[in-house]
Amino acid sequence: MKLTFLGTGTSQGVPVIGCHCEVCQSLDFRDKRLRTSLHLEKDGKSIVIDTGPDFRMQMLRESVPRLDAVVYTHEHKDHTAGLDDIRPFNFSQQTDIPLYGSPRVLNQIKTEFSYVFAKNKYPGIPRVLINEIGNLPFDVMGIRFIPIEVMHHKLPVFGFRIADFTYITDANYIAPEEIDKIIGTKVLVVNALQIQPHISHFTLEEALAFIEKIGPETAYLTHISHRMGMHQRIQEELPKNVNLAYDGLKIHS
Template identity: 65%
Template sequence: MKITLLGTGTSQGVPVIGCTCEVCRSVDYRDRRLRVSVHLQVDGKSIIIDSGPDFRQQVLRERIKTLDALVFTHEHKDHTAGLDDIRAYNFTQHKDMPLYGEERVLEQLKREFSYIFSDYKYPGIPQVKLHPITDEPFKVEGVPFIPIRVMHYKLPVLGYRIGDFTYITDANFISEPEKEKVRGSKVIVLDALRHEPHISHFSLKEAVALLEELQPEQAYLTHISHLMGLHREVELQLPDFIRLGYDGLQIEV
């Protein structure tokens, strides 16, 4: 499996509009973070988890020429707003785009992208096929996914385990039974917003503690805000097996 972190930033991205902090002024490419998303190349399939507002920019940067499916963690705009740009794949691949998400999430997509689902199909709109999922394991175009139920404050969100890789973003609580689904993963990508506690995201300290409990071979942090600090400085504070993720980072599992 080849994993590419398409975006590792929080909902505002980094730099933040109007901010002049040292992180937002940094010239280190690792401090420039688009909205969070990940690309998987596994078993001959190309799958993206979440299509945020930067979706077009991300797939162009990584030259992702084919896309077999989109999988959603939850319905927030920073994870769904780029859905319209799948039109290019519809055109080149001559087929509908499979969308996988909980029923609640798919219903939200129907409201926010109502023109996609209207009775009258305007020429050129995205063509999609909806696949409702639950907490039960499922397959994305033949690739097995294990959902990991986490909480984003009071909103239920799904992380996913695909083989030896687990991806969890937008979370600040994982129950013990759900942790058992993650144990044994060789690589974990987990959200860590900032140093200070937050109502709906793990802080750096909380994320590190969870990863030390789960003990993957390697872990990367994502959904990072400008309040985390400079990439090069924060890296020095982390255990050897944990690194900050950055946009464009590629991982082999």
């Protein structure tokens, strides 16, 4: 399974508009972070987790030729706003694109993109197939996803385990029964917003403690704010098996 970090930034991205901090002014490409999203390729299938506001740029940057499905973690705009840009895939593939999300997430998408679901549809709008998911494992194009419910302050959010790979974003608490689903993961991705405490995201310290509890062979940090600090500086301080992810990073699991 090939995995590409399409974006590793927080809801505002990095650089932040109008900010003149050293991270936002950095010339290191690893300090340029689009909104968080992941591209998964397995058995000839192409699946994206979350279509944030930068979805179009991410697809162009990575030259993604095909999209078979989209899986959503939750309904916040930095994870859904780019849905309209699946249209070129509709045209080139002549297929509807399946969307997978909880009923709450799909209802929010139906509200925000109401024209997609209108009875009398405008020509050229996105064509989608709705698939509700819950806490039970589900298949996407023959690929098994195990949902992991985490808390984003008071909002339930899904992370996903696919074989020996687990992807978690927008979490600040994970219940013991959900942690049990993660144990045995070889490659773990988890959010680490910044060093200072935050109401709805793991800090760097909290993310590292969680990684130590799970004990993966390799871990990657994502959903990173400009307040985290310079990529090179933070990377030098991390344990050997932990990496600060960056946009465009490709790994295999």
